[in-house]
Amino acid sequence: MNEVSSPIEATHSSSSHKAVYFISDMHLGATSFDHPLDYERRVVRFLDSIKSDCQALYLLGDVIDYWFEYKYVVPRGFTRFLGKLGEFTDQGIEVHWFTGNHDIWIFDYIEKETGAQVHRQGGLYTIQGKTCYLAHGHGLGHDTVAFKWMTRFFNSPVCQRMFSWIHPNLATAFALRWSAHSRATGGKYPNFLGEDKEHQVLFAKQYMKEHPAPDFFIFGHRHIMLDLMLSRQTRLVILGDWIQQ
Numbered sequence: 001m002n003e004v005s006s007p008i009e010a011t012h013s014s015s016s017h018k019a020v021y022f023i024s025d026m027h028l029g030a031t032s033f034d035h036p037l038d039y040e041r042r043v044v045r046f047l048d049s050i051k052s053d054c055q056a057l058y059l060l061g062d063v064i065d066y067w068f069e070y071k072y073v074v075p076r077g078f079t080r081f082l083g084k085l086g087e088f089t090d091q092g093i094e095v096h097w098f099t100g101n102h103d104i105w106i107f108d109y110i111e112k113e114t115g116a117q118v119h120r121q122g123g124l125y126t127i128q129g130k131t132c133y134l135a136h137g138h139g140l141g142h143d144t145v146a147f148k149w150m151t152r153f154f155n156s157p158v159c160q161r162m163f164s165w166i167h168p169n170l171a172t173a174f175a176l177r178w179s180a181h182s183r184a185t186g187g188k189y190p191n192f193l194g195e196d197k198e199h200q201v202l203f204a205k206q207y208m209k210e211h212p213a214p215d216f217f218i219f220g221h222r223h224i225m226l227d228l229m230l231s232r233q234t235r236l237v238i239l240g241d242w243i244q245q
């Protein structure tokens, strides 16, 4: 976990690897995909295509549509993708995985098996000399009481322990259905609402009033593509979902 006040200086060893990539919201394993394996293959093909010049890969959340790991059991699937992350880190490419609202229940499996560094909170990072505020971006700018309680509930070790006692067949089926249901009902992501209504934009503007302005804010979660200059120095990017955008 990284303190927001002190930017992390990412250290990059290989000089031939220059580019830093940010992707988010792949929602791997979502029941809405007609051909989930083909979709996973496309993600992996993309990762293959960037491998030769990739210095660091930042996954900004909702990488997997639903994940809950048990002490000795993890959800089925994702073998190509997780294997590819392992290949990246084995070759010295940094992989950072910021948890989103769909993949909050990553505990230590992803770090241990793939070598990716898991970040459970957004924060300030220094990447190639630029200060970047990175987060999945859910809850930013609209941390209502209900949201705070829900976050506390989802992150509570006691609740997680209790959930883990439900048989995985039942728990996983329920969670996937819930995810599909919320996609079907409230899940259509609205287009850009305007600077004065987008929570992440409002968060960034408020943040800049209270802290030194970073060079970039980079978020996922909204499933829209946005590239907005907040000042002459500061640029806000919302990644859009992968692979549609």
Ligand SMILES: [Mn+2]
Pocket (backbone or CB within 6 Å): 061, 062, 100, 101, 102, 136, 138, 220, 221, 222
């Ligand atoms: Mn999200």
